[in-house]
Amino acid sequence: MAQYEYVPHRLLRRRVRDIASGTEGVLMAVVNENVSDTGIERWAELAYIRGDSGREFTTAVANIEAATASSNP
Template sequence: MAEVYEYVRHALLRERVRDIASGAEGELMAVIHENVSGSVAYERWVDLAYIRIPSGREIAVLADNVEAAF
């Protein structure tokens, strides 16, 4: 089985961002290409963005839903 994750470069890394779906804002800590299937027979890979919100907690959201916060 291949690795279950891989770091991805992102232009907004360490910048203030907003998740379009939830409206959550914070600092983009990482974008990871991750296997979220939980199955060896069927792999499903997505790009997850990890955002550190003001409380200090990190949330995972779809990387396609991340935009710069102004």
């Protein structure tokens, strides 16, 4: 089985906010990824967000929301 697969998401290529960290950026991809480092598979949907610095970070898909004009600096 593959180690990951891309998942469609309504906020792809839109500005989002990671509610866990408060960081904003553009949602680049949502990936269903095997996050296990053991022989037992453990799958999680991760959001890949490109921050204003250009560096991407990940967070759980449940942690993202559309960024609002009032949340932008």
